[in-house]
Amino acid sequence: MPYIFNEDNIREIRESNDIVDIISQHIALKRTGSNFVGLCPFHNEKTPSFSVSPSKQMYHCFGCGAGGDVIAFIMEYSKLDFVEALKLLAERANIVLDEKGTNVNTKKEKEKNMLYSLNKEAARYYFNNLTKDKTALKYLYDRGIQDKTIRTYGLGYSNNSWDDIYTFLKSKGYSEIDIEKAGLIIKHRDGNRYYDRFRGRVMFPIIDVRGRIIGFGGRVVRDGQPKYLNSPDTTVFSKGYNLYGLNIAKKYSRDKILLVEGYMDVISLYQYGINYCVASLGTALTLNQSKLLKRYSNDIYICYDSDNAGLSAADRALDVLREENINAKVILLPTGKDPDDFIKENGRERFENLFKDSYNYLDFKINFYRKKYDLNTVEGKVSFTTDISSMLKNIKSPIELDAYVKKVSQETNISVDAIKEEINHNRDSYVNSVIKDKYINVNYRNNNKYNILPVKYNLESGHLMAEKKLLYFIINDKNIYNHIKDRFRPEDFLNHVYRRAADITYELYNSGEKINSEKIAIHFEGEELEKLKEVFNLKLDFDEEEKFKAVEDYIKKIYYYELKIKKNDIKEQIAEIQNNKARIKGDVEKLIKQLCMEIIEIDKELKLQQ
Structure with missing residues (x-):
């Protein structure tokens, strides 16, 4: 069900947000007569052609044609849809948004708002702690971080105590459950007490594009492991859907964004005037992060560490960005350097010169694979x-x-x-080859934020049950996950709900987090959540040996069904070729013969699977 808003409510929101006030927060405006003018934020220009009318509460650019009211400006400037822009302006004016007939889960919305407030309190507390801890401040000063930058990014410090943030937030009226939902405390294995997740760490608030604190990253100051620690996924935070520093970078650059690996890279580059930097949050770049980047620029430069791990990560990031048709290039740093090191040693001008020598997709791939293989x-x-x-x-x-x-x-x-x-x-x-999109329902894409698509064919009940039981074991038994992770991937699930749940589960395992049904369920709602609950509610009683044997049987059944789909697809291709012989170049009979041979090979595999 779509969002429906009261027209009077929309008018009140529009009238309560003066367009000059809103736009002047983002660009410099100068009064000329009854209007204001400035440089257009939507295209590059040297002479101001962007006009704002206080009387009409409208803006118009005579250079690129952009124009509209305050809602239109926020949508275009902040890359938000109508609903997001309306909510942002309603919050700013302290107006209750009157939503009628919406599909918003009120309980979930309340929980989100509670977590935003809780995280804000925690960030303030961490910020105040930083000024009192000389070791933490020295760490930042030694890295060249200035007080102004500390304030800009809201850096803080979590005291080296087991219950510091817990005690503070309890004093502010938050319950243990609230603080645990925010990921700031962990329940002790005895089940009776809690302890702080972040202890003795410089804290980096993670802020979304609407300026809300959704999570934290923590860097250890004294001895300790792991070196970096992130908030777990919560109702308001998912690592694969957010980028560190984007809330700041989006204000400064419209022509390009620089993608780096770490918090300190973003902050250090910002101090040198490279203020269009973002970082992925301790994970390999995801497709959803690339979609987020595309909202703000189609030109992305990747500048990761110059070691083998950094080059491999850049290689993977290029592939992900390419899926979104983003013009991505890689900046190669001298061996052993990261962006933070390089700009401190060489300055802004030399760093920006690296953009001229950046590698496009194919040039980087050739360079990367040249080092990967021995060409002798x-x-x-x-x-x-x-x-x-x-x-x-x-x-x-x-x-x-x-x-x-x-x-x-x-x-x-x-x-x-x-x-x-x-x-x-x-x-x-x-x-x-078998094109997987042939099996999927394209109409599903619009409502699927994960872009994992459902299978078009009606899956056999035996196959569905095999997928359901296999997913159950992957979620509930890390030994099973380790046993199959390299040969059975999330994309091998044909049911879209199971595939998406497996994708989330694999990511949680890879990040070292403990798995439970709640961490997976928060990404689902409606019918999909009900489908997933069927997996959670399974009761499978196997001993260790039987369990591994059952898993192998499930995988065998899934592969068997996929082979049948592949066989049907090849038959369709043969029929298509035979019906269009006149339009096909080359040896048609040879092509049909090759496809028939593929069917024979599949039949052999099907017999082996039986």
Whole structure:
């Protein structure tokens, strides 16, 4: 059910937020006659063409044509939808938003608002603590962090005590359950007491694009492990959906955003005027984070540490950003340096010069795989050429393709013709492969924030039960997860609810967190949550040996069904080719024969699975 708002309520919100006040918080305005003018925030210009009318409560840019009321400005400037912009302005004016017929869960909304308030109290407390702890302040000063920057990012310190934040928040009227829901305390294994999650750490509040504190990161000051610790996922915070520093970066840059690895990289670069920096939150960049980045810029520069781990992370980030059609490039730092080190040693100008020498997707991949393989061996050359050719198949420009083919040929001494043949082979394989989107309902995409799509076919009841039971064991038994994680991935689930739940579970395991049903359930609602509860409520009683045997049977059943789908898909491809022979270039009979051979191979596998 969509949001429906009272028109009088919308008018009250609009009239209570003066457009000049709102816009002047984001750009400098100068009065000229009865209006105000300034540089347009929506396109680059040197002469002001952006006009704001106090009498009409409207804005208009004579350069790019942007215009509208205060709600339209917030939507465009902050990249919010209508509902988000309306809520932000209502909060600012202390107006209760009259929502009718909405699908908002009131209880959940109340919990979110409670957590925002609780986190704000905690952040203030941590900030005040920092001024009293000389060791923590010295750590920041030694890293070159100035008082002004500490205030800008709201840095703080969690006292090295087992119950400091617990005691403080209790004194503010919050319950143990509230503080635990915020992820700031952990229940002791004896079940009778709690202790602070963050102890003896410099605290980095994590703030969303609407300025709300949703979680924290903590960096140990004295000896201790782990070095960095983040809030667990809560009702208001999910690591894979947020970026550190975006609340500040979005104010300063419209043409590019710099993606770095850590909190200190963001803060240090900000001090040198690189104020368009963000960092992923202790995890590899996710598709949802790339979607968030795209709201603010389509040009993303990746600048990770120059060690092997950093290069591998940049390689993965490029692939994720490419999925969103983002123009992504990689800045390579000298060996052994991170952005924080480099800018301190070389200054802003030299750092910004690195943008000119950044690597686009293919240039980085060639450079990365060149180091990955030994090009002095035949095996290394073949692996390098095969990997790069699979990427070159997507290039549409013949001139660009020719340039890259020659580049690979020079690297490997493999002939241009052989490389082109490999590229064409990759294209054929791609066309004949099973396209998973063929099994999915495209209409589901609009309402699925995880972009994990449901299967179009009606799944057999036996297959569904196998997926349900397998997911149950993955959630409830880390030994099972470790046993299958490298050969059975979340995307191997065909049911979209189970696939999404598995994706969240794998991420929780990878981050070292303990798994429970609540941490997974908070990401679901409605029918999907009911479907997931069926998994949580299963009662499976196996001894250890039987459990592992059962899991293998479930995986076997799932693969069996996937093979049947693949077989049906190939049959459809054959029928399509036969109906369109006249329009297909190349040896049609040979192509059909290849597909028939694939069916024979699948039939062999199906017999083995029975």
